[in-house]
Amino acid sequence: MGAPLLELNGVGFAYPASPGHRERPFRLHDLSFAIAPGEIVGVIGPNSAGKTTLIRLLTRVLAPTAGEIVLEGRPLARWSQAELARRIAVVPQGVLPRFPFTVGELVLMGRYPHAPDRYFENPADLAAAREAMAATGVLELAALPLDSLSGGERQRAVVARALAQEPRLLILDEPTAHLDLRYQAESAALLRRLNRERGVTVLLVSHDLNLAGEICDRLLLMADGRLVAAGAPEAVLEESLLGAVFACEVTVEKSATTRRPVVQLTWRVDSPNAGAAASPTANQRR
């Protein structure tokens, strides 16, 4: 690995205890890992493992209470928010409620960090936005209101917005969680393409183990605020490890077509301990 793009050294975080909330505030403990430029890294783990908190630390919405985060060799704390936004772009989870703008207007919002003082975007901004929309295949939809698009198209528009920031690192928080199957496949292909063709480093946070296993070069498995395992998908997606972390029984097979690990949940529908009904995908849900 050459100079890492992003490094976490012993990073810890604790939410300040507030009255009325649970007695043990959530903590992240001693996270250390590095992300090399050009990688696709997946962060997986059960809910409340700390994945979203991790994203917030990387975008400086939260500040670590221990340890240090280093981006391109410079501590994160020394970056301005606008500078940071020119390096790291986040595709957030979920659907934007009541969003009245068009696709084009949405994507242009991604240009804000490049010149926050400008009132209107300039031709360079427009060109970058067009480019980003072309890359995700939503250029023809530019004049349409975001709310009128299908789930998959909307996802691509949001990714275009992130791309318009011209980031080196693209973080996606549960990108396929609310998408139809076909759009999940499209999404995965898009991410791969962006990574291979444009050299965008991708950090993918997902509870979809198979998506992560399929497209990621490396996986980081988190549980209870700690990094439990890191490495190639074949190493991390291991039956006993997953079973321990997710507290259920899984089997892992190697796909005949892609040679990637495929995780299968062992359904126990007839046993009294069967959990809530799960979706047909091999996603584990709590």
Added chain:
Amino acid sequence: MTRPALAVALALALALPATAFTVRDMLGRGVTLAGPPARIVSLVPSVTEILYAIGAEDRLVGVTDFCDYPPAARQKASVGGMVNPNLEAIVALTPDLVIATTEGNREETFAQLERLGIPTYLVAAHHVSDVTGLITRLGGLTGRQTAGDALRARLEQRIEAVRTTVQAFRRPRVLYVLWPEPLIVPGRGSLVAELIGLAGGESITAAAGDAYPRYSLEAAVARAPEVILLANHGSNTGPIERERWQRLTDLPAIKTGRLHQMDGNLLHRYGPRVVDGLEQLARAIHPEAFR
């Protein structure tokens, strides 16, 4: 002003065209005019009445929509309501004086007129003596001093007549209903309370609060009024209103059938007809004195 002094003042005013004509209004403000006012806008119905009564209506160029007495006043140009008179209409009449009251016109209006350079003469009457005083003032202001003094004298005579007629009689407890819902009554220092006193009655709400406060029906009933007077405002009080009071059969006033209507226009405007109102009050409170 005494007559010789007035003659001197007039002579001076004529001789020195630039001399100002300064008077003090009822709030003590100095009002400076170029000369005796010849184009007056009255924003107060009672002032309009007085101006007509002393024969100064030729100097009156503008009135409000509420200036309905005497009927001839309705022929004068109207500048709108008392609360919201139309500034443009006032200015278009090129008045040299506007007469207004702090009880019914807004301070904002005086301020506006001041900014527009139109002198404003403010009046306020809380006592019967203020009413007669106002007549004298307006007489002096409009050069109708004699007529004003004569009117004042006549009115004071009539007031005295009423006072002496009723003074021998016991004072019944009187409830005067200015407004039925919410119940509004004449309180401390109000003109109506004073008139009731002059008419030989004792207003049960005399200590209720200043001017015209709200009053609870229970408190009124608890005081067992012997005479109840309902004020009309323009039109007759409806039968519903009378019935409401008729139902309180325990009240002395109802038992003896002493529920009367009063013409509000006579009693609520501090103009010359206040004395008509006084006489009406006296007849209602002491019918036995006027047989």
Added chain:
Amino acid sequence: MSPAARLMTVLGVLAAILVLAGAAALFVGSAAISPRAVVSAVTGRAAPESVESVVTLSIRLPRILVAMLAGGALAVAGVAFQGLTRNPLAEPSVLGISGGAAFGVVIGQSVGFGPGVLEAAGLTVFAFAGALLAAGAVYLIAAAGRGFQIQTLLLAGVIVGIFFASAITVVISLLDFNRLGGVIHWLLGNLAPIPRGSLALFAGLAALGFWLVLTRARELNLLALGEESAQQLGVNAERLKLAIFIGAALLTASVVAFAGPIGFVGLIVPHALRMVLGPDNRLLVPASLVGGGAFLLLADTLARNIVAPAELSVGVITSFCGAPFFVYLLRTRYRASL
């Protein structure tokens, strides 16, 4: 057409309407003044004490300027509150601030300044005090806990507004009969000419509020992405929310202080402009300033003249426009819902 070009076009059209309406309003009124007389008054050829000069320059002109300023300020405050709360129903009066200012004025009027001592400034101070009190209360309620919560903002505004409305009712019920007419007249929302000094102060305060909102119009757009996403793009969300709130509160307070409580402008004008310009605040804010001014000016001119010499309250006209406008909005279900 680029957004900048679209903005210039719309601004041009609105400004033309504004100027024409303003000029036309100089010629209509209760005093019958010939057009030639009006022109001579405006060009300074008429004597300063002449009826046409006094009416045109001291009554009509200041009132026209107040209407333009108040309308623009209310419309911009409406855009700001709608963007801040992401709620299409947010408007200056919903946020409780005009209620606080109205309460201040009612207190001031019931205390009753002596005539002549009362300049517009006296009541203005009371109005501002009330507005600050309300804005402070809303802010404190909405800011309980971490940062300034937008979700609580509307609720806080409604609570504060209800409180002050009740307070006003209490004061009214205790008021001297004679003062009642004046207070109620003020509460209906009437524009009146104000002295030059007050006008300048009004303009200055409104300019400050406008500047606070205009310079953050782009960031206000980004707020639609959600506070966290906006933050990740480099927007300081806390400071943005505070600046917008203060700017909009300042605009609202100055309108109520100098012109009285006038409703619906902050709702109608932004929504109407959204139908033409779309949801981009960078276009809406400047357009609302001009469009709001034109709208209130037209409404006031109508109110002044439709039943001359009596005058309708301008609030009556704006409400009459407001109700059918919103029926229309609901029927067409246009996409400007924020």
